Amino acid sequence: MLSKRIIACLDVREGQLAKSVKFVDTRDIGDPIAKAKEYYEDGLDELVFYDITASSDKRDIMLDVVEAVAEQVYIPFSVGGGIRTVEDANKLLWAGAEKINVNSAAVLRPELISECAYAIGNQNVVLSMDIKQVEVSDTIPSGYEVVINGGRTPMGLDALAWALQGEALGAGELVVNSIDADGTKAGYEINLTRMIAEAVSIPVIASGGAGKPEHLLAVLTEGKADAALVASMLHFGEYTVSGLKQWLHEHGVKVRLKYA
Amino acid sequence: MLVIVDYDAGNLRSVLRACEHEGIPACISADPQEIMDADRLIFPGVGSAESAVDTLHARGLDKAMRDFFATGKPMLGICLGSQIVLQKSEEGHRDCLGLVEGVVEKFDLADKALKVPHIGWNEVEIIRPHPLLSRVESGDEFYFVHSYFTRPANAEDVYGVTDYGDRFCSMLGHKNLFATQFHLEKSGKKGLSILAEFGVWDGCV
Numbered sequence: 001m002l003s004k005r006i007i008a009c010l011d012v013r014e015g016q017l018a019k020s021v022k023f024v025d026t027r028d029i030g031d032p033i034a035k036a037k038e039y040y041e042d043g044l045d046e047l048v049f050y051d052i053t054a055s056s057d058k059r060d061i062m063l064d065v066v067e068a069v070a071e072q073v074y075i076p077f078s079v080g081g082g083i084r085t086v087e088d089a090n091k092l093l094w095a096g097a098e099k100i101n102v103n104s105a106a107v108l109r110p111e112l113i114s115e116c117a118y119a120i121g122n123q124n125v126v127l128s129m130d131i132k133q134v135e136v137s138d139t140i141p142s143g144y145e146v147v148i149n150g151g152r153t154p155m156g157l158d159a160l161a162w163a164l165q166g167e168a169l170g171a172g173e174l175v176v177n178s179i180d181a182d183g184t185k186a187g188y189e190i191n192l193t194r195m196i197a198e199a200v201s202i203p204v205i206a207s208g209g210a211g212k213p214e215h216l217l218a219v220l221t222e223g224k225a226d227a228a229l230v231a232s233m234l235h236f237g238e239y240t241v242s243g244l245k246q247w248l249h250e251h252g253v254k255v256r257l258k259y260a
Numbered sequence: 261m262l263v264i265v266d267y268d269a270g271n272l273r274s275v276l277r278a279c280e281h282e283g284i285p286a287c288i289s290a291d292p293q294e295i296m297d298a299d300r301l302i303f304p305g306v307g308s309a310e311s312a313v314d315t316l317h318a319r320g321l322d323k324a325m326r327d328f329f330a331t332g333k334p335m336l337g338i339c340l341g342s343q344i345v346l347q348k349s350e351e352g353h354r355d356c357l358g359l360v361e362g363v364v365e366k367f368d369l370a371d372k373a374l375k376v377p378h379i380g381w382n383e384v385e386i387i388r389p390h391p392l393l394s395r396v397e398s399g400d401e402f403y404f405v406h407s408y409f410t411r412p413a414n415a416e417d418v419y420g421v422t423d424y425g426d427r428f429c430s431m432l433g434h435k436n437l438f439a440t441q442f443h444l445e446k447s448g449k450k451g452l453s454i455l456a457e458f459g460v461w462d463g464c465v
Contacts, residue, residue, distance in 0.1 A: 001382070001383070001423055001424075002374075002378070002380045002381070002382050002424065003380060003381040003382065003401060005380055005381065040448070043448075045380075045381055070273075070274065070277055071277055071281070074278060074281070074445060074446060074447070074448055074449075074451065074452055075403065075446055075447070075448055076403060076443075076446050093271060094273065096271075096273065096274060096277065098271070098274070098446065121270075121306055121307055122377075123306070123377055123379065123405045124306070172377070172379070173379065201375055201376075202375060203375060203379050203380070226375075226379075226380065227380070256381045256401040258397075258399065258400055258401065258450070259401075259448050259449060259450065260449060
C-alpha cells in the first residue's frame with residue numbers, strides 16, 4: 001500500500017532559508033542545505049524548494065543550492081519559483097532537481113505546463129496553486145480563486161477549474177496552497193483540499209496552515225490529500241520528521257517508517 | 261569502470277551522483293564500444309518505452325546491451341530500464357530487448373480511487389534472496405513513479421513484489437541482470453544499499 005508523504009518546504013532567498021507568514025513578512029532562518037540533509041537523515045519523504053529571490057540576477061545562486069542538495073540528499077525533490085520557460089526547468093533538472101513546480105507563470109501562460117510536460121515528462125511537472133476563499137459567483141463557482149504574486153493579485157480564475165485544466169495540460173501533481181491558511185498554523189484548508197483531490201486523478205499535496213500533527217492527520221484523511229507539506233513546524237525545531245511520522249502511524253496513517 | 265547508458269531517458273546525473281556517493285567510479289556513455297568495454301552497466305530511465313527503445317535502436321545500443329548481457333557482466337536496470345529488458349511493452353507496442361521473457365503492461369486497476377501513475381513510497385516484499393538485497397528486508401519502502409509494470413513469464417525471475425491495487429513485480433532478476441521498478445537512487449539509504457552491493461557484485465546469483 002502506498003504511504004502518505006511528508007514533504008518539507010524550504011523557501012530560499014538568495015541561498016538562505018526563509019519563512020514567510022501570510023506571504024508578506026519574510027525572515028531568514030538558516031542554511032537550506034543543512035536543513036535538507038537533517039530532514040533526509042530523519043526520514044523525510046520529499047523536499048520542495050521555492051526560490052523567493054526577488055532580483056533575477058541572483059537567481060543562479062539557487063542552482064548552486066540545488067547542486068549541493070543533490071549531492072547529499074537521495075530522495076525526490078522539486079524546485080519552484082521563477083520558472084517561466086522550459087529552459088529554466090531544464091537548468092534545475094540538470095542541477096539535480098527531480099521535479100519542477102510552476103505557479104504564477106503557468107497562470108499567465110498555461111501552455112508552460114504542456115511545454116514542460118512534453119520536455120521533461122508529466123511526472124516531473126508539479127502545478128502549484130495559490131488559492132484564496134472568495135464569495136461564490138458566476139466566475140468563481142467553487143468559491144475559491146487562484147491568486148498570484150504571493151497572494152497579492154486575484155486572477156478571476158476558479159481554483160477547481162484551474163486544477164482540472166492543469167491536469168489536462170499535463171501536470172503530474174498538484175500543490176494546493178491556501179493563502180488564507182498559510183503561516184497561520186491553524187490547520188490546512190480541508191474543504192478546498194478535498195474538493196480538488198476528489199476532482200482530479202493526479203496526486204494532491206496539501207499546503208498552508210500546518211501547525212500541529214492533528215492538522216496533518218485531518219488533511220491526509222478527511223482532506224484526501226496524498227501528501228502534506230510542512231515548513232515552520234520543522235524549521236523552528238518544534239517537531240521532527242520522525243516524530244511526526246511516528247505520531248501519524250499511531251493514528252492509523254500509512255507512512256514510511258523504516259529509512260535507516 | 262561502471263557505465264551508465266545514455267539513451268536520453270531521464271536524469272542520468274542523479275544516478276551518477278548516487279554512484280559517486282557510494283564510492284563507485286562511474287561515467288555516462290552512449291558509445292556502443294565503451295558500453296561493451298564496461299565492467300558493469302546501469303540503465304536508468306524515465307519517460308516512455310517507445311522513445312527509449314527507438315533511441316536505443318538508433319544509437320546501436322540495443323545490440324551493445326544484448327552483447328554485454330551475454331558476457332555475464334553485471335547489469336542493473338532502474339524504472340523504465342527495468343521494463344525495456346523484457347520482450348514487449350504495451351506502451352507504444354514496441355519490441356524491447358528480450359533479455360528476460362515476459363511483457364510490460366499498463367496498470368488497469370479495479371479500484372478507481374487508486375491513481376495512475378503510481379507515485380510515492382511503497383513497500384517491497386522480497387520473494388527470493390538476491391546478492392543485491394543483502395541490506396533490504398520485506399516491508400522496506402522505495403520511491404515509485406510509473407504507469408506500466410513488468411510481468412516476467414517465469415516466476416523464478418521475480419525477486420520482489422509490491423501491492424498497488426494488485427500485486428506487481430517490482431524487482432526482477434535473470435542471470436547477471438537485476439532491475440528495480442522503483443528509483444533506487446531516490447529511495448534514501450535503502451535504495452543506495454542496492455547500488456552499493458551492485459558496485460561489488462560478480463554477476464552470479
